[in-house]
Amino acid sequence: MTRGPERVIRDEVLAMSAYHVQSASGMVKLDAMENPYSLPAKLRQALAVSLAGCELNRYPDPTAPALKARLRAVMGIPDDFELLLGNGSDELIQIIIQACARPGAVVMAPVPTFVMYQAYSTIAGTRFIGVPLRADFSLDVAAFIGAIREHDPAVVFISYPNNPTGNLFAAEDILKIVGAVSGIVVIDEAYQPFAETSWLGRLHDSSNVVLLRTMSKLGLAGIRLGYATGRKEWIGEFDKVRSPYNVNVLTQCVAETILADSSILEEQAAEIRTSRGVLLRRLAQVAGVSPFPSAANFVLARVPNAPAVFAGLRARGILVKNLHGMHPLVDNCLRITVGTPAENELFLTAFSSAIADLPDGAARRDRVG
Ligand SMILES: Cc1ncc(COP(=O)(O)O)c(C=O)c1O
The missing domain is CATH 3.40.640.10 (Type I PLP-dependent aspartate aminotransferase-like (Major domain))
Structure with missing residues (x-):
């Protein structure tokens, strides 16, 4: 008798892949729409007391x-x-x-x-x-x-x-x-x-x-x-x-x-909204890049060659989300979570050099629309 998952696991599940979380160790993490700010020391202390x-x-x-x-x-x-x-x-x-x-x-x-x-x-x-x-x-x-x-x-x-x-x-x-x-x-x-x-x-x-x-x-x-x-x-x-x-x-x-006092989270969200505006303006200044308007804490941008720019960013210690291949409407798109102003600067510097490093012709490869 054959034993094994194929005998009992549903076909739809066998055909699925497990949700993949990119390794972010040592990277500037701009891939998962997290808030980049930590909580103030006073609130952490209040948490320690309530958790105790x-x-x-x-x-x-x-x-x-x-x-x-x-x-x-x-x-x-x-x-x-x-x-x-x-x-x-x-x-x-x-x-x-x-x-x-x-x-x-x-x-x-x-x-x-x-x-x-x-x-x-x-x-x-x-x-x-x-x-x-x-x-x-x-x-x-x-x-x-x-x-x-x-x-x-x-x-x-x-x-x-x-x-x-x-x-x-x-x-x-x-x-x-x-x-x-x-x-x-x-x-x-x-x-x-x-x-x-x-x-x-x-x-x-x-x-x-x-x-x-x-x-x-x-x-x-x-x-x-x-x-x-x-x-x-x-x-x-x-x-x-x-x-x-x-x-x-x-x-x-x-x-x-x-x-009990969520004002800190609201202040952080306001900071993120401001940084999003800066990020959008700066991305729009990079030749060949089209950022889309955003009402979220991330920015979608179409680039000349998303897989190559994604790899270039990764090599420079910046993690974003490569959406190329997810759906034709987001071909050659990267999704960049808004970070702190310092993280956004690191991203923009790495992004410009990743774009500049694209080999001749790569800029057009895979381009859709
Ligand atoms: C639209 C949307 N809904 C829900 C979620 C899930 O969020 P969580 O499970 O962290 O509450 C996400 C996470 O990225 C999302 O983008």
């Missing part, structure tokens, strides 16, 4: 009432909306898809977008349909509504702003899509602190929308805390799919302490 009081021998309280109250207050979440906490918003994406994964169910999103929508769909055994954005990265509403009519998706994900393109879709386009969907629309606001706008104020208008947020991009990627908010009838169903103790004691404690 944590009961590590006990399971976390899954209802996390104190943390939820803080989140409600800081994020302005209306009382009539429920909150669901996740081990990162990644987990919430997985929970939502899992809950809706009836046989034959379809998950839909504009593409290119956050890759985990498709990955979790595959894992859940649902079908993922990606509807290409227009060349200017706006929603192709007619194509999207056509795809909705054809496939009747159970879940539609809209990353607002969108990763990796960095833009905010037009609200009227999103509203048309929400109106056409009979399932649920998830507005994923992972980058909301850098967009200074939110769908939260519109959440009462539709019965089939939930909002997803994360503390990760705001400066707490290490603690893994995301949340979903929306009507009780949806959140209550998703809550059934959640693992009983998904948000650990330490995460709850850190988030509660920091949210």
Whole structure:
């Protein structure tokens, strides 16, 4: 008898690759949309005190009432909306898809977008349909509504702003899509602190929308805390799919302490928004490079030859994300997380020399559009 994973693991899973995290040891890390700033010493001390009081021998309280109250207050979440906490918003994406994964169910999103929508769909055994954005990265509403009519998706994900393109879709386009969907629309606001706008104020208008947020991009990627908010009838169903103790004691404690005075995170987000403007202007000055407007904490830029520039940056100790090959709309694009002003300078210097080093002809190789 043959034994082995091929006999029992589902074909879709066998065909997948594990999520690859680039090694960043010793590099300027501008690949994962992290906040580059650490927390001030006073806050670290406050954290040490609150963490010392944590009961590590006990399971976390899954209802996390104190943390939820803080989140409600800081994020302005209306009382009539429920909150669901996740081990990162990644987990919430997985929970939502899992809950809706009836046989034959379809998950839909504009593409290119956050890759985990498709990955979790595959894992859940649902079908993922990606509807290409227009060349200017706006929603192709007619194509999207056509795809909705054809496939009747159970879940539609809209990353607002969108990763990796960095833009905010037009609200009227999103509203048309929400109106056409009979399932649920998830507005994923992972980058909301850098967009200074939110769908939260519109959440009462539709019965089939939930909002997803994360503390990760705001400066707490290490603690893994995301949340979903929306009507009780949806959140209550998703809550059934959640693992009983998904948000650990330490995460709850850190988030509660920091949210008691979250002004530092808001100040850091403001710094990042300012640095993003500088980075965009400077990138636009490099010959052959086209940066795209961004409402997030990263910048997408089309370069003459993304694989070569990526390798040139890497050789100079700078790690960004090479999107070449992900989707034709982002061919020859790099995604650069906004770092500290000093990191951005290091990046810009390395970037200019990586571009200057391109061999003759390489500048045109692989160029699309
Ligand atoms: C659009 C979007 N949503 C969700 C996430 C997941 O964030 P986390 O699991 O850290 O909350 C990311 C991470 O890059 C993202 O880009």
